[in-house]
Amino acid sequence: MISLRRRLFALLLAATGVIWLSAVIWIYLGSRAELKHVFDARVREAARMVHSLVASGNMATAIAATPFEGTSYARQLSCQIWSFDGRLVARSTGAPDESLAQDKEGFAERQLNGEAWRVYTIVDAAKGLRVVVGDRIGLRDRLVRDLVAGLITPALLIVPLLAIMIWVSLGRGLRPLNAIAGEIAARDGEDMRPIDSEDAPTEVHPLLSALNGLFDKVEAARRHEREITAFAAHELRTPLAGLKTQAQVALAATEVPVREGALNKILVSVERTTRLTRQLLALAKLEATPERKTDSKASVGAVLREVVSSTPIPEGIAVEFDPAIDQLPLSGDRENLHLVLRNLHENAVQHMPKGGRVVWKGLSNGTGIIVEDDGPGIPDEELAVVARRFFRGRNRSAFGTGLGLTIAEMAADRLGTRLTFENRPDRQGLRCSVIWPQTDQGCVGA
Amino acid sequence: MRILVVEDDPVLSDGLKVGLGLSGSTIDRVANCADARAALAATPFNAVVLDLMLPDGSGLEILSEMRERGDVTPVLLLTALDEITDRVRGLDAGADDYLGKPFDLDELSARLRAIARRREGRAGPLLKAAGIVLDQATLRATVDGEAVSLSRREFAVLSALMERPGVIRSRAEIEDRLYGWQEEVESNAVEVHVHNLRTKVGRETIETVRGLGYRIRGRP
Numbered sequence: 001m002i003s004l005r006r007r008l009f010a011l012l013l014a015a016t017g018v019i020w021l022s023a024v025i026w027i028y029l030g031s032r033a034e035l036k037h038v039f040d041a042r043v044r045e046a047a048r049m050v051h052s053l054v055a056s057g058n059m060a061t062a063i064a065a066t067p068f069e070g071t072s073y074a075r076q077l078s079c080q081i082w083s084f085d086g087r088l089v090a091r092s093t094g095a096p097d098e099s100l101a102q103d104k105e106g107f108a109e110r111q112l113n114g115e116a117w118r119v120y121t122i123v124d125a126a127k128g129l130r131v132v133v134g135d136r137i138g139l140r141d142r143l144v145r146d147l148v149a150g151l152i153t154p155a156l157l158i159v160p161l162l163a164i165m166i167w168v169s170l171g172r173g174l175r176p177l178n179a180i181a182g183e184i185a186a187r188d189g190e191d192m193r194p195i196d197s198e199d200a201p202t203e204v205h206p207l208l209s210a211l212n213g214l215f216d217k218v219e220a221a222r223r224h225e226r227e228i229t230a231f232a233a234h235e236l237r238t239p240l241a242g243l244k245t246q247a248q249v250a251l252a253a254t255e256v257p258v259r260e261g262a263l264n265k266i267l268v269s270v271e272r273t274t275r276l277t278r279q280l281l282a283l284a285k286l287e288a289t290p291e292r293k294t295d296s297k298a299s300v301g302a303v304l305r306e307v308v309s310s311t312p313i314p315e316g317i318a319v320e321f322d323p324a325i326d327q328l329p330l331s332g333d334r335e336n337l338h339l340v341l342r343n344l345h346e347n348a349v350q351h352m353p354k355g356g357r358v359v360w361k362g363l364s365n366g367t368g369i370i371v372e373d374d375g376p377g378i379p380d381e382e383l384a385v386v387a388r389r390f391f392r393g394r395n396r397s398a399f400g401t402g403l404g405l406t407i408a409e410m411a412a413d414r415l416g417t418r419l420t421f422e423n424r425p426d427r428q429g430l431r432c433s434v435i436w437p438q439t440d441q442g443c444v445g446a
Numbered sequence: 447m448r449i450l451v452v453e454d455d456p457v458l459s460d461g462l463k464v465g466l467g468l469s470g471s472t473i474d475r476v477a478n479c480a481d482a483r484a485a486l487a488a489t490p491f492n493a494v495v496l497d498l499m500l501p502d503g504s505g506l507e508i509l510s511e512m513r514e515r516g517d518v519t520p521v522l523l524l525t526a527l528d529e530i531t532d533r534v535r536g537l538d539a540g541a542d543d544y545l546g547k548p549f550d551l552d553e554l555s556a557r558l559r560a561i562a563r564r565r566e567g568r569a570g571p572l573l574k575a576a577g578i579v580l581d582q583a584t585l586r587a588t589v590d591g592e593a594v595s596l597s598r599r600e601f602a603v604l605s606a607l608m609e610r611p612g613v614i615r616s617r618a619e620i621e622d623r624l625y626g627w628q629e630e631v632e633s634n635a636v637e638v639h640v641h642n643l644r645t646k647v648g649r650e651t652i653e654t655v656r657g658l659g660y661r662i663r664g665r666p
Binding site: 230236237239248253258269392 | 462465497525526
C-alpha cells in the first residue's frame with residue numbers, strides 16, 4: 001500500500017522541480033536573447049566609434065579607444081581595420097591576425113581558428129577601409145551560463161530545505177487522517193458507534209460516512225443475530241424447563257391423576273421439542289442451500305396429498321382437499337414445495353378448534369392454491385411480522401415453534417412463489433395463499 | 447403463598463402451577479403482559495414468577511411498571527438468556543431474584559420462599575409465634591415442640607396469620623391466599639380451616655376479632 005504522505009511528497013517535489021526547471025530554461029533563453037541584443041548593440045556601437053575616429057584620420061587614437069579590453073570578465077571586443085587591398089591597417093591588442101571582416105556591412109558570425117565570432121563590419125569606401133569589431137560567442141555563452149548558475153546554486157541549496165518543509169507540512173496536514181485512523185484502530189470489536197465527522201476535513205467526509213454506514217449495517221446484522229440467538233435460546237430452553245418441571249412434578253406427586261397429568265405434559269413437550277428440532281434443522285438447511293434448486297420437480301397436487309396424509313390430525317378436526325388441485329398446472333422443486341405445504345398445513349391444523357375444518361383449494365384463476373382454517377386468525381398488526389423467526393403471536397398454539405411460517409416463506413421464496421397471509425373475510429380464520437408467477441405462456445412452476 | 451406465574455409456555459406454566467402447588471402455594475397463571483397487568487392490579491400476590499420473553503412484550507416492562515407505581519411484590523425472573531448483562535438488567539430493573547431456564551423446581555420454590563420472607567422482614571426460614579413453629583420449606587409444624595400434622599390449606603391459613611403475629615387478617619385476605627381465580631371458594635371454608643386449626647394448635651391461639659377477621663394471640 002502506498003503511503004499518502006510519500007505520494008504527495010513525491011508529487012509536490014516533482015511539481016516544484018518541473019516549475020524550477022521551466023523557470024531556469026526560461027531565464028536562460030531570455031537572458032541569452034537579451035544579452036545578444038545588448039552585446040550586438042555594443043559591438044555595433046564600438047565599430048561606429050572606431051569608424052568615426054578612423055574617418056577623422058586619427059587611426060592611433062581609434063585603436064587605443066577600442067574599448068572593453070581585459071575586463072574582469074576576460075571578455076574582449078576585438079577590433080581590426082583592414083584596407084580594401086587586404087592589408088591589416090590596425091588591430092586592437094588580443095585581436096586575431098586573421099581577418100574577421102566580411103565584404104558586406106553589418107552583422108555576421110564567423111569561425112576563426114575554431115572559435116565562433118560575432119562581428120560587425122563597416123565598409124568605408126571613401127577611405128578604402130573596413131572597420132571590424134568582433135566578439136567571441138563562447139564568451140557570451142559563458143556569461144549566460146554563469147548567470148544561470150548563479151541563480152541555480154542557491155536554489156539547489158534550498159531544495160533539501162524545501163523537501164524537509166514539504167515533508168513536515170504534509171505530516172501536519174495529514175494529522176486529522178491519522179487521528180481518525182487512530183480512533184478506529186483503538187476500538188474494540190464491539191464498538192460500532194459512528195465516527196464523529198465534525199472535526200474531520202471535508203475531503204474525508206465521504207469516506208467517514210461510508211464507514212459509518214458500514215458500522216450501522218454491521219451493528220444491525222449483529223443485533224439481528226443477537227435477537228435470533230436470544231429467541232432460539234428462549235424457544236429451546238423453555239420447553240426444557242417445562243420438561244424438567246413436569247418430570248419433577250411427576251416424581252413428587254403422590255396422587256395418580258397429578259402424576260399422569262405431568263407425564264402427559266411431558267409427552268406433549270417432547271413432541272413439540274422434536275418438532276422444534278426438525279424445524280431448526282429445516283431452517284438451517286434452507287439457509288445453507290443455494291437459492292432455487294430444481295433437482296426434482298413435483299406437482300402441487302401430489303405433494304399436498306402426501307403432506308395431508310402424513311400429518312396426524314387431532315380428533316374432531318376435518319381436512320378437506322379440493323380434487324381440482326390435481327388438475328392445476330402448478331409444480332416446483334419437490335423439497336421446497338413440501339416445506340411450504342407442510343408448514344402451512346401444520347400451522348392450520350394446530351390452530352384449529354374442535355370441529356374446525358382445514359380446506360385446501362385452488363385459486364379460481366388457477367395461479368395458486370389457498371388453505372383456510374377456522375382458527376383464531378392473526379391480529380392485523382401481527383400479519384406483517386408473522387413469518388419472522390421465532391415470532392409467536394397472541395393466538396399461539398401449544399405446539400407452535402415460531403418457525404413454521406418462517407420456513408414456509410423462505411421455501412416459497414426459493415420456489416419463486418409468493419406467500420400471503422390474510423384473515424378470512426367470510427368468517428374467523430386464516431387464509432394462506434401460495435401464488436405462482438404469471439408468464440405470457442400462462443402459469444408456470446418455478 | 448399466593449404466586450402469580452407469568453409464562454407463555456403452557457407446559458412449563460402448568461408444571462409450575464402443579465409443582466409449586468405441591469409445596470403449599472396457590473398459583474395463578476397468565477401468559478402475556480396484558481393479563482399480567484390485570485392480575486397484578488386485581489390481586490395481591492406474595493411473589494411473582496416472571497418470564498422475560500412474552501408474546502406481547504418483555505417481562506422487564508411489567509417489572510418496571512410495578513416498581514414505578516410502588517408495588518413491592520417480590521419478583522423472580524425466569525429467562526432463557528445466560529448473559530450476565532441480562533441478569534444485571536433484570537436485577538437493576540427491580541427484580542429480587544433470577545433463575546435461568548431450565549431450572550430446578552425445588553430451587554425455584556426455595557427462592558420464592560426466600561424473597562417472600564425477606565419482603566416480610568424475616569431472615570430465618572421458620573415462622574414462630576405463640577409457641578408454634580412453621581417450616582415453610584417442609585410444610586412441618588410444631589406446637590411447643592410437638593409435631594402437628596396440618597393439611598396444605600390449614601398450613602396456608604396459619605402461615606398467613608403468623609407472618610405478622612398480632613395483626614388482624616380478614617377472611618377475604620385469607621381466602622385470597624388459599625384460592626386461585628378459577629377455584630370455587632366455599633362460603634365458610636376459612637371458618638372450617640380455622641376451626642380445625644384451633645383443635646390442633648390450641649383454642650386460645652387463634653383469636654376471632656368480630657367483624658374484622660382473625661389474629662394470632664400474642665404468646666411469644
